[in-house]
Amino acid sequence: MTDTPETGSDQEPRRGMSRRALLTGGAAGAGIGAILGLGSAAGFTALRPNPGSAVPSDDGSIRSAGAGGDLPGFGGEALPCHGAHQAGITTPSTAHARYVAYRLRPEVDADGVRRLFRILTEDIEGLASGAAPLADPEPELAARPSRLSVTVGVGAGLVDRVDPSRRPEWLKPLPAFAEDRLDDRYGDGDLLILLQADDPLPLAHAARMIHRDLTGFAEHHWTQQGFRQARGSEADGTTMRNLMGQVDGTVNPHPDEEDFDPLVWIGADGGWMSGGTALVLRRIRMELDTWDQIDRPGREITIGRTLDDGAPLTGGDEHTPIDFEATTPLGLKVIPMAAHARRAHSTDPDERIFRRAVNYDDGTEAGLLFACYQRDPYRQFVPIQQRLDEMDMLNEWVTHTGSAVFAMLPGFAAGETLGASLTG
Amino acid sequence: MTDTPETGSDQEPRRGMSRRALLTGGAAGAGIGAILGLGSAAGFTALRPNPGSAVPSDDGSIRSAGAGGDLPGFGGEALPCHGAHQAGITTPSTAHARYVAYRLRPEVDADGVRRLFRILTEDIEGLASGAAPLADPEPELAARPSRLSVTVGVGAGLVDRVDPSRRPEWLKPLPAFAEDRLDDRYGDGDLLILLQADDPLPLAHAARMIHRDLTGFAEHHWTQQGFRQARGSEADGTTMRNLMGQVDGTVNPHPDEEDFDPLVWIGADGGWMSGGTALVLRRIRMELDTWDQIDRPGREITIGRTLDDGAPLTGGDEHTPIDFEATTPLGLKVIPMAAHARRAHSTDPDERIFRRAVNYDDGTEAGLLFACYQRDPYRQFVPIQQRLDEMDMLNEWVTHTGSAVFAMLPGFAAGETLGASLTG
Numbered sequence: 001m002t003d004t005p006e007t008g009s010d011q012e013p014r015r016g017m018s019r020r021a022l023l024t025g026g027a028a029g030a031g032i033g034a035i036l037g038l039g040s041a042a043g044f045t046a047l048r049p050n051p052g053s054a055v056p057s058d059d060g061s062i063r064s065a066g067a068g069g070d071l072p073g074f075g076g077e078a079l080p081c082h083g084a085h086q087a088g089i090t091t092p093s094t095a096h097a098r099y100v101a102y103r104l105r106p107e108v109d110a111d112g113v114r115r116l117f118r119i120l121t122e123d124i125e126g127l128a129s130g131a132a133p134l135a136d137p138e139p140e141l142a143a144r145p146s147r148l149s150v151t152v153g154v155g156a157g158l159v160d161r162v163d164p165s166r167r168p169e170w171l172k173p174l175p176a177f178a179e180d181r182l183d184d185r186y187g188d189g190d191l192l193i194l195l196q197a198d199d200p201l202p203l204a205h206a207a208r209m210i211h212r213d214l215t216g217f218a219e220h221h222w223t224q225q226g227f228r229q230a231r232g233s234e235a236d237g238t239t240m241r242n243l244m245g246q247v248d249g250t251v252n253p254h255p256d257e258e259d260f261d262p263l264v265w266i267g268a269d270g271g272w273m274s275g276g277t278a279l280v281l282r283r284i285r286m287e288l289d290t291w292d293q294i295d296r297p298g299r300e301i302t303i304g305r306t307l308d309d310g311a312p313l314t315g316g317d318e319h320t321p322i323d324f325e326a327t328t329p330l331g332l333k334v335i336p337m338a339a340h341a342r343r344a345h346s347t348d349p350d351e352r353i354f355r356r357a358v359n360y361d362d363g364t365e366a367g368l369l370f371a372c373y374q375r376d377p378y379r380q381f382v383p384i385q386q387r388l389d390e391m392d393m394l395n396e397w398v399t400h401t402g403s404a405v406f407a408m409l410p411g412f413a414a415g416e417t418l419g420a421s422l423t424g
Numbered sequence: 425m426t427d428t429p430e431t432g433s434d435q436e437p438r439r440g441m442s443r444r445a446l447l448t449g450g451a452a453g454a455g456i457g458a459i460l461g462l463g464s465a466a467g468f469t470a471l472r473p474n475p476g477s478a479v480p481s482d483d484g485s486i487r488s489a490g491a492g493g494d495l496p497g498f499g500g501e502a503l504p505c506h507g508a509h510q511a512g513i514t515t516p517s518t519a520h521a522r523y524v525a526y527r528l529r530p531e532v533d534a535d536g537v538r539r540l541f542r543i544l545t546e547d548i549e550g551l552a553s554g555a556a557p558l559a560d561p562e563p564e565l566a567a568r569p570s571r572l573s574v575t576v577g578v579g580a581g582l583v584d585r586v587d588p589s590r591r592p593e594w595l596k597p598l599p600a601f602a603e604d605r606l607d608d609r610y611g612d613g614d615l616l617i618l619l620q621a622d623d624p625l626p627l628a629h630a631a632r633m634i635h636r637d638l639t640g641f642a643e644h645h646w647t648q649q650g651f652r653q654a655r656g657s658e659a660d661g662t663t664m665r666n667l668m669g670q671v672d673g674t675v676n677p678h679p680d681e682e683d684f685d686p687l688v689w690i691g692a693d694g695g696w697m698s699g700g701t702a703l704v705l706r707r708i709r710m711e712l713d714t715w716d717q718i719d720r721p722g723r724e725i726t727i728g729r730t731l732d733d734g735a736p737l738t739g740g741d742e743h744t745p746i747d748f749e750a751t752t753p754l755g756l757k758v759i760p761m762a763a764h765a766r767r768a769h770s771t772d773p774d775e776r777i778f779r780r781a782v783n784y785d786d787g788t789e790a791g792l793l794f795a796c797y798q799r800d801p802y803r804q805f806v807p808i809q810q811r812l813d814e815m816d817m818l819n820e821w822v823t824h825t826g827s828a829v830f831a832m833l834p835g836f837a838a839g840e841t842l843g844a845s846l847t848g
Contacts, residue, residue: 245561
């Protein structure tokens with residue numbers, strides 16, 4: 001019964017019908033289709049009582065794959081969702097991102113998780129391609145995916161429903177950091193749906209389609225939304241700016257580099273997680289009012305980079321390596337010992353992470369949704385964050401208010417089901 | 425004293441300084457500038473103790489106007505903010521919009537309102553042009569305005585501070601509609617700042633700069649954010665779609681039409697509001713879960729238009745006028761008597777409004793931020809909404825949860841101050 005929503009929602013249309021019949025002057029109980037003489041095709045029927053069974057729409061109007069791809073604009077661009085890894089991790093960063101966490105309903109067992117993954121697979125294939133899932137009632141909102149990706153992660157709670165012995169050691173809340181001020185609203189969950197696209201409209205639609213299909217399996221836990229510069233507003237490849245005005249994300253392993261895979265993708269020894277990766281998501285609130293009261297050199301020294309173009313204070317351009325040994329005429333370090341760039345810098349090449357952040361601003365609070373991917377958060381993110389937590393000039397103006405860890409599932413090929421390595 | 429924030433915020437940097445000095449090993453009380461031997465230019469100084477006085481940054485790094493305009497991408501595009509009318513009303517719709525309402529602090533009098541308008545004028549000129557207001561600490565976030573507009577409206581409370589006798593008759597809460605379920609969180613305010621841009625980053629920055637400068641005058645009341653399709657995702661001029669999947673906003677007076685001005689802009693007999701307009705903002709929640717359970721013909725009949733391209737059910741394309749007289753073979757109206765398009769349609773040409781909506785989706789609730797402009801809400805919006813409130817098939821799936829009315833100030837020329845016709 002886990003894939004059949006038993007909420008009151010399927011009662012609503014019936015109530016609605018009689019009210020609508022009343023409004024249009026129809027006899028009690030008569031549907032609008034009957035009133036208009038259009039026959040049953042125009043009657044109000046529950047389109048899809050079972051979200052698990054992808055059935056064609058009953059009017060044959062569903063668009064074929066790429067229907068929106070021939071029109072002008074980037075809306076028609078679709079990212080492949082199939083591959084050794086899920087899309088949305090190393091694929092190009094998009095303008096908008098939404099993280100949605102769910103808690104599994106108590107009755108969902110291993111078999112329920114299997115069905116859930118099957119539904120997600122169909123939804124992702126339909127939404128990412130622009131073809132729309134078969135039962136999508138608004139295919140026009142899906143037809144222009146604008147590089148939509150849907151990336152799925154799982155928490156310890158979901159793995160436990162399948163087999164607790166398969167839970168990775170690192171899949172648990174991070175250790176407490178002294179400077180953290182965590183809000184439970186943004187804690188871990190059983191399931192994470194990460195949606196990214198260049199257009200907020202198909203993204204919102206995709207989130208809703210998936211939410212609807214998950215209703216029988218899981219309850220919404222939290223949503224966090226963020227943005228980067230709009231697509232097309234800057235030259236391609238421009239590094240994002242955060243709301244403090246900093247160029248953010250310059251130093252980052254690149255997927256084309258030889259040492260990227262062992263840093264980020266879990267290898268063959270990772271069992272069911274082979275081809276997956278560990279996500280750490282931190283909600284970092286920025287104290288922009290006080291940050292703005294610091295003069296420009298002070299803000300640049302706090303980071304170790306210029307605000308203008310993100311170049312190190314030791315010279316060069318944005319991509320010039322920082323010279324951590326450079327000194328002032330008085331013999332002091334140009335990059336102070338507590339500067340953010342120095343404290344974040346790892347001398348151990350295995351202690352690196354792949355970052356992917358977006359800004360957030362809900363009108364009352366602003367900051368960064370900091371996401372990073374790695375093989376093992378305890379060997380990669382945690383030591384970096386321990387250094388920052390211990391000493392970082394930037395801590396005066398940033399506070400970590402949310403923390404979550406998810407196992408991002410391995411990729412899947414056409415004909416395969418997402419998460420099959422876990423559920424068998 | 426209304427233009428000098430007296431909050432604890434200007435204490436923060438001093439606390440921060442000693443902590444930072446400690447972190448970098450400096451002697452108690454020594455600033456980082458002194459430690460690094462950079463002289464006072466690199467010390468931490470409060471950049472702008474008085475938000476009312478636009479002073480140049482003390483490091484000379486503020487960009488000149490249009491500094492971001494030479495780079496690739498649409499980010500450098502700036503909309504003129506000067507004219508007979510404020511920008512952001514008939515200027516092209518942008519991808520993102522944010523409405524922010526404020527309540528004036530009790531001590532703000534007519535003179536305070538005058539100073540507030542002077543500050544807003546400088547901020548708008550700097551932000552819209554990309555030059556950044558003179559004291560903007562993050563000019564890089566302002567340099568790429570992406571058609572940013574900032575449009576200012578006032579509520580009855582603000583007019584009363586200046587002169588209650590100048591309050592327009594219509595500047596008050598709308599009459600109650602039976603189907604309304606209003607949430608006070610989205611009610612009227614004394615001051616409205618509407619920000620629109622194609623890129624959420626300069627928009628967020630502009631909102632923050634203005635918020636900072638308003639701190640001494642007003643308290644934040646509410647924020648509502650929305651979006652349309654991303655710029656560049658569709659062909660230019662594509663009508664927006666709302667989250668129900670409908671093409672939304674097809675029938676709308678066009679600023680080039682002869683009868684537009686008398687519908688929208690308050691005329692010479694409007695006193696200080698001449699050249700301004702009345703905004704009605706309604707937050708309309710959509711019940712998407714039940715909407716999706718209605719089959720496609722049922723949804724199309726509810727509106728009176730196709731979901732595919734927004735054409736009337738009586739034929740043609742999106743821009744073909746609806747034939748309200750057309751009948752089915754059985755003699756019934758093709759567009760039902762209670763269809764949304766019929767109920768919203770005015771037979772009185774003076775009873776029209778200029779619409780400008782955006783979608784909203786905060787992760788737990790989705791809908792439309794419906795905005796319309798007109799000379800007089802009581803002669804234009806109210807009769808339309810009374811018809812819809814009384815009978816509209818769509819009411820089953822939409823609920824008005826927020827309602828606000830603001831007097832959108834007349835435009836201003838270079839060298840003039842926004843709102844001068846009110847404050848003298």
